[in-house]
Amino acid sequence: MVKNRDSTAAWKYHEGTKHSYRSVRSSTHFLDWANRPLPFKIYPAIEKIALPRDVPQTGVAALAAISADVRAASGDSVPKLQDLARILFFSAGITRQRKYPGGEIYFRAAACTGALYEIELYVVTGEVEGLNAGVYHFNPADMSLGLLRKGDFRGNLAQAAAMEPAVAHAPATIVCTGTYWRNAWKYAARTYRHFGWDGGTLLANMLAVTAALRLPAQVVLGFVDTEVNRFLDLDTRREVSLCLVPIGRTAEGPLPAPREAAVMGLETIPLSKREMEFPAMLEMHDASSLASEEEVAQWREKRPVLPPSAPAGEEVRLQPLPEEEQPADTIEEVILRRGSTRTFDPAASITLAQLSTILDRATRGLPADFLADGVQLNEIYLIAHAVQGLAPGAYFFHRERKTLELLNYGEFRAEAGRLGLEQQLPADACVDVFFLADLKRILEGYGNRGYRASQLEAGAIGGKMYLAAYAQRLGASGLTFFDDEVIQFFSPHAEGKSAIFLLAIGKALKRKAQ
Ligand SMILES: Cc1cc2nc3c(=O)[nH]c(=O)nc-3n(C[C@H](O)[C@H](O)[C@H](O)COP(=O)(O)O)c2cc1C
Numbered sequence: 001m002v003k004n005r006d007s008t009a010a011w012k013y014h015e016g017t018k019h020s021y022r023s024v025r026s027s028t029h030f031l032d033w034a035n036r037p038l039p040f041k042i043y044p045a046i047e048k049i050a051l052p053r054d055v056p057q058t059g060v061a062a063l064a065a066i067s068a069d070v071r072a073a074s075g076d077s078v079p080k081l082q083d084l085a086r087i088l089f090f091s092a093g094i095t096r097q098r099k100y101p102g103g104e105i106y107f108r109a110a111a112c113t114g115a116l117y118e119i120e121l122y123v124v125t126g127e128v129e130g131l132n133a134g135v136y137h138f139n140p141a142d143m144s145l146g147l148l149r150k151g152d153f154r155g156n157l158a159q160a161a162a163m164e165p166a167v168a169h170a171p172a173t174i175v176c177t178g179t180y181w182r183n184a185w186k187y188a189a190r191t192y193r194h195f196g197w198d199g200g201t202l203l204a205n206m207l208a209v210t211a212a213l214r215l216p217a218q219v220v221l222g223f224v225d226t227e228v229n230r231f232l233d234l235d236t237r238r239e240v241s242l243c244l245v246p247i248g249r250t251a252e253g254p255l256p257a258p259r260e261a262a263v264m265g266l267e268t269i270p271l272s273k274r275e276m277e278f279p280a281m282l283e284m285h286d287a288s289s290l291a292s293e294e295e296v297a298q299w300r301e302k303r304p305v306l307p308p309s310a311p312a313g314e315e316v317r318l319q320p321l322p323e324e325e326q327p328a329d330t331i332e333e334v335i336l337r338r339g340s341t342r343t344f345d346p347a348a349s350i351t352l353a354q355l356s357t358i359l360d361r362a363t364r365g366l367p368a369d370f371l372a373d374g375v376q377l378n379e380i381y382l383i384a385h386a387v388q389g390l391a392p393g394a395y396f397f398h399r400e401r402k403t404l405e406l407l408n409y410g411e412f413r414a415e416a417g418r419l420g421l422e423q424q425l426p427a428d429a430c431v432d433v434f435f436l437a438d439l440k441r442i443l444e445g446y447g448n449r450g451y452r453a454s455q456l457e458a459g460a461i462g463g464k465m466y467l468a469a470y471a472q473r474l475g476a477s478g479l480t481f482f483d484d485e486v487i488q489f490f491s492p493h494a495e496g497k498s499a500i501f502l503l504a505i506g507k508a509l510k511r512k513a514q
Helices: 008-016 021-026 062-067 081-092 154-160 180-212 225-231 279-287 293-301 331-337 352-362 413-419 439-446 449-471 483-490
Strands: 048-050 094-100 103-108 119-125 134-139 144-150 172-179 239-247 315-317 378-384 393-398 403-409 431-437 475-479 498-506
Touching: 008 180, 008 279, 008 439, 008 449, 062 180, 062 331, 062 352, 062 449, 081 119, 081 172, 081 180, 081 239, 081 331, 119 154, 119 180, 154 172, 154 225, 154 293, 172 180, 180 239, 180 279, 180 331, 180 449, 225 239, 239 449, 331 449, 352 449, 378 449, 393 483, 413 431, 413 483, 431 449, 431 483, 439 449, 449 475, 449 498, 483 498
Parallel strands: none
Antiparallel strands: 048 144, 094 103, 119 134, 119 172, 134 144, 172 239, 315 403, 378 393, 378 431, 393 403, 431 498, 475 498
């Protein structure tokens, strides 16, 4: 019996972690500040390599970087240590810090639920300029790489990925993991969804920076979980691998044969005095794990069939800004400027050109092993409140047709506030972007792992939207939502689909000078 194929586990997890008006009110979960987890993984006793901090900007415009796909670049492209440093910093580095009564929050390059930063990054590399072959852990607290294993272990990773060509030819691969407790301290069993959301926003940055460096990169979700976890020395009740991102390409071959990777049990500083375990997440992870190379190879072939829906109502054509009028702010500037908007100006509006530019640039495709060219798992629905050139109302985005289909005219600020967990942000935004997925079809093809893929894809496209909004000096914030009410709101069009992700876009309220 192949566990991943029986998608009852994903349905059980999804249903069991839905937010509803009642579930939010009846939750007994509370924030135990004295037991707040450390925001960093710290190995006290390993060798560290300092990463260069002052590296020149690429000069590539953010809007170009988020929409580029450099998979097809030919010839060798091998990252240097300096490139890896940029990629790691602009994906997961500390970009701002703020004091609060209980301590300090170190904000990172990509948005993350609760600023809890549960995604860790590891680098598996051959010899590259400035760095010896090895397996490293990235510590954003001091911008260093901690050496976990000496030597070239790329063969192990390639084998675990069933010789996926991008991994097999990569001079270096970044592995993203998720640490349950660091996020579950606040969000309990919903953290498994957040692994996808927060891993996704981080990937949006990572792919944009690799594209700006003209290094091919892609997201690989097909790998033997136990192999990668063991190889990274993870305690899998606490931390698990989520995806691989091979960086660069080299024709040099063959890869070194897989090496013996002994269990190390490296010491790490405990995150909290006490940690709670949430069995629903361990079950979800186990049921979506791939057990062998054969299973990985077969899984990749099981692409779900997702026919595009035909428009039935009035359509408005996207009108993205012409290339020469698009802001040229570099990807580095935009990542450093980004920070979730905490209060939107309810009197502000954005233009259809700005919204079109966001939709067009953010949805051009994600280089990933689970997506055939041009395919997207999530579908995009919108509630427009204040978009010049677009009547207020509910819309469906036809990505291939580059149109917005009107589902329902109306002023829906109050409804949007309610859908976004009764927060003010979605009510005051100019537009709310909802990601919905046809999980039935997706799980039919990809099994439980299709659930991981859907959450991760939404996070990555949402992350690109963040960047596209900030590139145009707009604001944005990820949000959480009442699952079933979102589907009801967009039905009958959305019937049978599941709510996956929400992003509000607008303009920040400028505080008046005192
Ligand atoms: C998927 C996602 C969901 C979020 N949900 C909420 C939310 O419901 N309410 C809120 O105020 N902020 C929300 N945020 C914003 C985070 O709190 C914010 O990203 C985090 O504090 C880090 O700050 P920064 O984005 O300014 O770097 C969300 C962010 C993400 C990525």
